[in-house]
Amino acid sequence: MPVILQGLITIIIGVGGCVGYFYLSNLILDRFIFPAKGENIGRNINRANAVRPWLFLFPAIFVLGLYLVYPVIGSFIRSLYGRNPDTFVGFDNYALLFAGGDFTTAFLNNMLWVLFVPSASTFIGLVVAQLTDQLSWGNIAKSLIFMPMAISFVGASLIWKFVYANDADIGLINAVRAFAGFENPIDVMQIPFWNNFFLMVILVWIQTGFAMVILSAALRGIPEETIEAAILDGANPFQIFFKIKVPQILPTIMVVWTTITVLVLKVFDIVYTMTGGNFGTEILPSYMMDFMFRDDGRATAIAFVIMIVVLPVMFWNIREARKEMR
Structure with a gap:
């Protein structure tokens, strides 16, 4: 079939x-479950509504229940079993994770990503949004800065x-070092911590392009009256930006920050493509892949830990969104 x-x-x-579902369900509700007739017509109408x-x-x-x-x-149930699905081990998979140094390294690296990437982006x-609006x-x-968003993580890594x-002759960093007089090239992917x-x-x-587009729209939505009033009061450009503009778009800034944070907690492609998790660059998703094909129980436990780490950010984001709707 085409x-x-x-x-x-x-x-x-x-x-x-x-x-068909909406028509039949309402038909059954109004005619058979709570019919709008008889002595209890008023009560039935209220119950149906x-x-x-x-x-x-x-x-x-x-659908949410089925797929989420x-x-x-x-x-969670699978994480309580060993490699053999019939072998119940309880919380041993979690105990093994937290007792291992590799998991600690991966977890701390993930926290480092969470602190640095959303803030920097x-x-x-x-x-960039502020500066490009003046040009x-x-x-x-903006188009050039946003262009990396169209590239996959694997493509960007390559x-x-x-x-x-x-x-x-190939690497930009080592080309600059050679131009500056340093003879021995370095492999930045093998420098502990800094890699x-x-x-x-x-x-x-x-992600800078994503943040720029959203924040640029927010900056353009700031009322001109507040900026003109600040200029009349003698505020300089830095004061206008940090004390007038930024506070007014703070909710948008937090939405961008939390969106990138959730993405960071799920990132896997970059680390796997660049280092494969070696040289101390392991993060939770790549660490999970290490166990995916040899220990399903522990891999599922790592996935559950990642979900628990993401939940506070999601709850905070939902709470802030509800505040904006009030």
Whole structure:
């Protein structure tokens, strides 16, 4: 069957199924469960109106339960078993993780990514958004800065492999060192601790464009009256930016920061492509892959730990979003 025909049939079945579900569920509710007739007509109408919103929410709740809640519960249960799915080990997988030095290194590296990448991406994006808005060719500059967002993480990693290459004829860093008079090339991916920051630069390079676009729109939404009042009061450009503009777009800044934070906690491609987690650059997702094909129980335990780490950020983001809606 042609793909286009498959798509059309899927759309027809999906849309028709939704319409049929809502029509039949409301019909059954109004005619058979709480019929609007008889002595209890008023009570039945109120009960039907109370139930009706749940009929509309049920498909979404069902899909979320099937594709979100069930996998989470299933993953937690699987993490309580060993490599053999029939061998129940309890919390031994978690105990082995926290007792191992490699897990500690991966966890601390993840925290380092969380502290550095969202902050750097958001700050640079904010500064670039402010500066490009003052340029006549600012839109061209924004397009160039946003362009890395169109590149996959693996593609970006391969580009930066050339930048970090241990060869003065290929690697940009070693070419600059050679020009400055340093004869021996260095492999920045093997420098302990600092190699993590060289990896983070790749993600900052990618995400700065995202932060710039969102924050540029927020800056343009600031009322001109507040800026004009600050200028009349004698505020200089730095005071206008940090004391007038930034406080007014702070909610947007926090949304950008939390969005990048969630992305950082899931990043895997960059580390796997650049170092494979070697030289002290292991993070939780890459560490999970080490156990994926030899110890499913421990790999699932690591996945559950990653989810627990992400939850506080998600709850905080939801709470802030609700504050904005009030």
